[in-house]
Amino acid sequence: MIAESEMDPRSLSGLNPDCSIMKEDSPAFAVEEGRRSALVTGGSRGIGFEIAQLLASRGWALTITARHAEQLEQAARTLTAAGGHVQAIVGDMADDAAIEGVINGHEAMFGELSVLVLAAGVGSAGAIAGYSMPRFEKQFAVNIKAPYALVSHALPLLRRSATARPEGRSHVVAITSLDGIYPERGLAAYGASKAALISLVRSINTEENANGVLATAISPAFVATELSAWTTDTIPFDSMISVEDVVNVVNLLLILSPNACIPHVLINRVAAGPYRA
Numbered sequence: 001m002i003a004e005s006e007m008d009p010r011s012l013s014g015l016n017p018d019c020s021i022m023k024e025d026s027p028a029f030a031v032e033e034g035r036r037s038a039l040v041t042g043g044s045r046g047i048g049f050e051i052a053q054l055l056a057s058r059g060w061a062l063t064i065t066a067r068h069a070e071q072l073e074q075a076a077r078t079l080t081a082a083g084g085h086v087q088a089i090v091g092d093m094a095d096d097a098a099i100e101g102v103i104n105g106h107e108a109m110f111g112e113l114s115v116l117v118l119a120a121g122v123g124s125a126g127a128i129a130g131y132s133m134p135r136f137e138k139q140f141a142v143n144i145k146a147p148y149a150l151v152s153h154a155l156p157l158l159r160r161s162a163t164a165r166p167e168g169r170s171h172v173v174a175i176t177s178l179d180g181i182y183p184e185r186g187l188a189a190y191g192a193s194k195a196a197l198i199s200l201v202r203s204i205n206t207e208e209n210a211n212g213v214l215a216t217a218i219s220p221a222f223v224a225t226e227l228s229a230w231t232t233d234t235i236p237f238d239s240m241i242s243v244e245d246v247v248n249v250v251n252l253l254l255i256l257s258p259n260a261c262i263p264h265v266l267i268n269r270v271a272a273g274p275y276r277a
């Protein structure tokens with residue numbers, strides 16, 4: 001999240017409008033080795049990166065995506081060292097062509113998709129009165145339009161992987177926000193985009209549970225990452241939820257029996273109480 005006045009203009013235009021694959025490996029790797037694979041958007045830092053670390057440490061095959069190539073490449077090296085088999089695809093989730101390229105790139109490399117993690121997200125603070133519509137559109141493009149398109153493109157692969165695997169399930173994990181449920185002053189556009197993402201998760205469960213695709217929305221209050229650095233003058237990092245707390249919830253989802261689906265997890269920040277981020 002960034003204060004409106006501080007927003008990096010590069011993030012409005014998108015630094016990497018084209019989707020480019022940065023790392024090659026043997027095709028259909030995951031299927032050959034019987035490994036599970038995940039696609040993690042926003043996998044270069046913060047919550048997405050730490051979820052990718054959890055999966056890498058278990059030897060999963062991973063595709064990670066983000067816009068900035070250097071940070072993404074560094075993340076891929078770290079995840080590979082942790083035990084993952086990693087493909088990095090640079091792409092701006094505000095760009096429709098990049099979204100399709102990410103799913104196609106993952107399928108071409110690994111041939112299966114057990115978990116789709118939707119962690120890429122942006123926020124821009126400001127009052128509703130006079131709010132900048134390009135900022136509104138950017139948040140809706142990245143926070144809800146891209147997840148919708150990613151899920152839409154990925155569903156055939158998620159269904160196929162669910163059918164092929166012994167547990168008979170695949171997962172969509174969306175990092176939503178407590179702000180999508182309980183509004184924070186100055187975060188109306190961000191909160192509305194996350195409320196829409198929570199709704200999308202419910203719809204995925206309604207339409208796709210019968211096909212073996214389960215979806216979970218994880219809605220944390222403020223988490224100590226770069227995204228929430230703008231508010232540390234009033235909410236210090238040491239009072240925020242840790243990234244590990246979110247990763248532990250993802251771990252819980254992965255160890256559940258195939259008969260159980262947790263559709264929504266709220267993570268409160270103790271210092272804020274139950275209804276504030």
Ligand SMILES: NC(=O)c1ccc[n+]([C@@H]2O[C@H](COP(=O)([O-])OP(=O)(O)OC[C@H]3O[C@@H](n4cnc5c(N)ncnc54)[C@H](OP(=O)(O)O)[C@@H]3O)[C@@H](O)[C@H]2O)c1
Pocket residue numbers: 001041042043044045046047048065066067068069071091092093094118119120121122123142175176177178219220221222223224225226227228
């Ligand atoms: N931190 C919090 O307080 C908090 C609380 C609740 C929910 N969340 C949600 O959790 C998710 C992860 O947030 P975080 O705190 O880990 O943020 P972060 O540290 O800023 O990481 C965001 C990730 O998303 C990528 N990203 C941003 N815009 C993108 C775009 N247009 N296209 C592709 N990738 C993009 C970033 O890489 P590039 O910049 O290189 O693209 C980065 O990998 C977000 O959806 C956020 O809304 C965060």
